Amino acid sequence: MLDKLKDFSSRFFVTGEPMIYGADVAILLTLAGIIFVLTYLKKWKWLWREWLTTVDHKKIGIMYMLSSLLMLFRGGVDALLMRIQLAFPQWHFLDSNHYNEIFTTHGTIMILFMAMPLMFAFFNIVVPLQIGARDVAYPFLNAVSFWLFFFGAMLFNLSFVIGGSPDAGWLSYPPLSGMQFSPGPGQDFYIWGIQISGIGSLASGINFIMTILKMRAPGMKLMHMPLFTWSVLASCIIIIFAFPVLTVTLALLFIDRFFDGHLFTMTGGGNPMMYINLIWMWGHPEVYIVVLPAFGIFSEIVATFSQKKIFGYKSMVFSMMIISVLSYFTWVHHFFTMGAGANVNVFFAITTMAIGIPTGVKVFNWLFTMFRGRIQMTQPMLWTIAFIPCFVVGGATGVMLSAAPADYQYHNSYFLVAHFHQVLIGGVVFGFFAGLYYWWPKMFGFKLNDRLGKWAFWTWNIGFYVCFMPQYALGFMGMTRRIYTYDFDMGWGPLNVISTVGAFFMGIGFIFQAWQILHGIKYGERDVTGDPWNGRTLEWSIPSPPPHYNFAVIPTVTGQDAWWTIKEERKKKKAKETAVFSPIHMPKNSGIPFIMSVFWFIAGFGLTFHWVWMAIFGLTGVGACLLARSFQYNSDYYIPVDEIRHTEDSVGRVG
Ligand code: HEM
Ligand SMILES: [Cu+2]
Secondary structure, three states, rough: HHHHHHHHHHHHEOOHHHOHHHHHHHHHHHHHHHHHHHHHHHOOOHHHHHHHHOOOOHHHHHHHHHHHHHHHHOOOOOHHHHHHHOOOOOOOOOOOOHHHHHHHHHHHHHHHHHHHHHHHHHHHHHHHHHOOOEEEOOOHHHHHHHHHHHHHHHHHHHHOOOOOOOOOOOOOOOOOOOOOOOOOOOHHHHHHHHHHHHHHHHHHHHHHHHHHHOOOOOOOOOOHHHHHHHHHHHHHHHHHHHHHHHHHHHHHHHHHHHHHHHHHOOOOOOOOHHHHHHHHHHHHHHHHHHHHHHHHHHHHHHHHHHOOOOOOHHHHHHHHHHHHHHHHHHHHHHHHHHOOOOOHHHHHHHHHHEEEEEEHHHHHHHHHHHOOOOOOOOOHHHHHHHHHHHHHHHHHHHHHHHHHHHHHHHOOOOHHHHHHHHHHHHHHHHOOOOOOOHHHHHHHOOOOHHHHHHHHHHHHHHHHHHHHHHHHHHHHOOOOOOOOOHHHHHHOOHHHHHHHHHHHHHHHHHHHHHHHHHHHHHOOEEEOOOOOOOOOOHHOOOOOOOOOOOOOOOOOOOOOOOOOOOOOOHHHHHHOOOOOOOOOEEEEEOOOHHHHHHHHHHHHHHHOOOOHHHHHHHHHHHHHHHHHHHOOOOOOEEOOOOHHHHHHHHHHOOO
């Protein structure tokens, strides 16, 4: 009995690595610390009432933001570990197995648990405010989405200390990810971590499409919407078509693993290419899902800080829509070398190159907006200006990769690694950083320090180029992706050391940003106007941070740049109109999204270890929560006029 237990726990708990023990201790200490602080300050009730059960889109957005920054830290540590390992030839900081695990978790976490939730943070925080709404279309579903993401991400991260991490790459190709070559629970952590959070992403896609189509303030036509809102619409349209493909693909992979299905193995009539096509039918659109909102953010920032209307609004909208359609027809460019044949490759090469056109249109529109504008070099604007050349070069190397015959040389080399980091960091990450600096005062009512911000900006940017430019050359020198070490006589040593130094610069940039946030909490310059940047869109018309109902009176919109128009009119009229309040209809908090997601987590854990009893228990819990919700009739309330007046008074908004 004791031997059995010993045997079980030696497989269950990951052991044998000082880093893992360190992580175990750190996790336990952090948990104990959190529990102690919450108990000591008597904050448990507050946590439950204000955060865990909230359906307020702003709070959900902030929780998305915090969790994704945490994941950026984890993914970043993974990146640094890999860069240390690659710095010198024949270096043995990590062993090959460990390296495989780390690039897999790094890629998966950065895309699915960092970029996606940071994007949802902006959807949540900004969209309802920009369209003059009091919440999203389905606030309860929104909370469900967040908690599914959160517990999905936690399940994935658990693999670090329990059971062992996945190690078959961020897209988990079979046959490597099948039972035969990956018998441990790592791949199942991968499948269920992504499945659970993926349901949440799909629900968010539906939610924001409905919010944008149905909840706009009176008078706001589609062609009056701010470009960020348009970018969210474009991104969500991709989500609702792409995410079901991911769900099905991973379900099929699970069937292979759990029921020995042979869908994707050559033995038994399956075919791994089927999986690779399916996963990239989601995977390519996925990169546009995350980059389009970044484009939207840049459009808002460029207009605000050039103090001009955006140049070419209509062409911006059309190019985003064209990108979202084209993004479905390029997936094969990820495996030109896998023998689809010349005609197929030509088709996908051309569609891929075609995406460059609408993207180029957008770049010119940003430049023309800045042309002859009165540019203000604020922190959001700095990141935007850094983004443009970075993304243009990243895009150009993408066009190089899309030339199918040439791709036989580039494929799976460090050239590719440099390319996709350039568009993901220079486009997505810089875009989201710009957005964080831009909307931070709206979220929290204070600005982030400029000096620290400039340090962060320069260390990130210099670090970026020092890290990734050498990798283009390394690709040409024959260094392939996903290798954990190389021989002295390859001659890759010097460029790899440089690259590693660059990566550490970016790490320092992240530290500056964390410092900036802490500094801001203590000393941040308060924003009492609600409009610190002289903004153009409706989110700047209300106090910072906004009251929980957002708009005391829903504004009426007459054109683009709604808040700018209102400000111009007020200047002309001079007189302030007195607001007439009426009771506001709001959704009530609910604990069900949180509890249901805990049950999903339990089910996912059971499915990961192939413990059917646990999966059934978890799924029964999920069902019970759904049932409980359908009997919850008392799910909304009205805020009385007195309370609205009182709140508005306290922020100086009632004249
Ligand atoms: C912050 C600086 C970053 C550094 C230094 C870095 C470094 C690396 C390294 C060394 C690899 C492994 C290459 C290989 O062995 O083949 C890698 C892979 C990858 N990275 Fe990053 N990375 C960074 C940020 C990001 C970001 C922000 C994203 C996404 C938003 C990202 C997405 C990926 C993906 C998808 C892979 C491929 C994983 C795989 O091969 O399965 N990385 N990165
Ligand atoms: Cu692609």
